[in-house]
Structure formats: C-alpha cells, structure tokens
Amino acid sequence: MKLFKGANGEVLELIYPADEAVEVVVNGQPAAELKAGSTDAATEKHVPAVKAVDGKLEVQVGEIAHPMLDNHYITNIWVEYPDGTVEKKTLKPGEAPNAEFDITDVNGKVTVYEYCNLHGLWKKEIEL
Ligand SMILES: [Fe+2]
Known part of the structure; x- marks a missing residue:
C-alpha cells in the first residue's frame, strides 16, 4: 500500500x-x-502500539493515546497483510484512537499505518 x-x-x-x-x-x-514518520512530532503518541492477542491485532495510536480533538486527531488506521490486502478503520474526533483486526491464519509481516491530520503518516511493523 x-x-x-x-x-x-x-x-x-x-x-x-x-x-x-x-x-x-x-x-x-x-x-x-x-512517508511514515517524516514529521517532527512525538513518536510515543503517533507510532501505533500493536499487540497480537487471541487471533486479534489490537492497535492503539500510540503508546500514549493520541488526542482525538476536532482540530487534531487520527483519521484512519490501516493494516496491510502479507498478501497485500488492506483493512482500514476510519475514526472521528471524540472516538478512541484504537482499532482491532482479525488475524486468524495470518502469518508473516503485517504493517500498521495511521494518519494524523496534523502530523502525517506513521507505521509499525509486526511479524506474525
Ligand atoms: Fe498528531
């Protein structure tokens, strides 16, 4: 993607x-x-925190939850699977900067992207 x-x-x-x-x-x-991570901003609030638990990929942006204000928020979280398919969650201000994806039977490199309306694109890779 x-x-x-x-x-x-x-x-x-x-x-x-x-x-x-x-x-x-x-x-x-x-x-x-x-380009992911090319903006000068707090990495701990932008790099997705990713955890695989019981067949689910739990994503929070980031290690410290990113603000979800009207003028500063996470618009989308995407997951790109090893076969190139992509799933996405679209977020609105006021919602939690979280998403959960089904990773049953997924093996290989998964890349999680998020987009902050002020600070751009960030990503985290995880090997399943
Ligand atoms: Fe931001």
Missing part, C-alpha cells in the same frame, strides 16, 4: 502498488507520496 496527499489535503490510497514509481495527479496537481 502507498498513500499520497493531494495539494488540497486529500489522502489517497494505492492498494497493490506497482514496483516502479507512480505519479498520482489530483485536479491536475501532483500528489506527494506520504
């Missing part, structure tokens, strides 16, 4: 990206590929 940000703040998902670089254009303007 790759994520891009358009000139007007749109966030776009690209599932099953090609190996070579792609150019994403929104309304005639190039969108920038988001």
